[in-house]
Amino acid sequence: MTRERWIINIEKLMMKNIVIVLFLLLGLGGCYYDVEEDIYPTTECSTEDMSYQTDIFPIINDNCLGCHDAASNFGGITIEGYDLLKNFVDNGQLVGVIKHESGFSPMPKNTTKLLDCEVEKIEAWIVNGAPNN
Ligand code: HEC
Structure with missing residues (x-):
């Protein structure tokens, strides 16, 4: 393997990993925003002193x-x-x-x-x- 080819291979590998890391970040971001309050807005239910x-x-x-x-x-x-x-x-x-x-x-x-x-x-x-x- 020539030195150049070796470097190209390393670059390809890094690109792949960057893509994976990006997907992971997006995935985590997605989870992060799936907080309960956003999906089911907590409308307060007041049950005190009912008339x-x-x-x-x-x-x-x-x-x-x-x-x-x-x-x-x-x-x-x-x-x-x-x-x-x-x-x-x-x-x-x-x-x-x-x-x-x-x-x-x-x-x-x-x-x-x-x-x-x-x-x-x-x-x-x-x-x-x-x-x-
Ligand atoms: C669309 C008409 C309708 C509406 C609206 C309705 N009911 Fe009824 N209800 C009936 C009928 C007819 C019966 C007789 C039993 C049956 O057919 O299930 C009944 C029976 C009942 C009974 C006797 C239950 C039993 O197990 O014998 C109660 C208590 C009652 N209704 C309370 C309510 C309350 C409280 C609401 C509102 C949250 C309500 N109903 C809304 C039609 C209605």
Whole structure:
């Protein structure tokens, strides 16, 4: 092997390695940016001091009362207003249906589950004694 050829070989080898190193760096960069916060933005879910009026009623109104207001009364269930909803808090059905627990008819019916945050808010409100606030 001439000296020149030897140098060319070394250069080729280095080029190959540089390409590999570049790929590795890009790969690592890719991983580095795959941090959880970027993929699943952490929207804060506040569950402190839940209020029936401002936190719970809007969730029930948007997702349930279309079928369970007094006029519709689907399945013979009306949860319009605090007192009627409270019955389903006390018998455990409200949590059972929104968490799709076995033994309960999953609600809202025929559509996607409530958002995790909505379920958490309702549960936090119940843990606080489901106040009429
Ligand atoms: C599209 C109509 C519809 C919507 C929306 C809906 N429900 Fe229902 N719900 C029903 C029907 C119909 C029944 C009767 C049981 C069945 O058919 O599954 C029922 C039954 C129930 C029951 C009794 C469950 C049982 O296991 O016997 C509860 C409690 C209930 N719903 C709560 C809710 C809550 C809370 C929401 C909102 C998160 C909701 N529902 C949304 C139609 C609906």
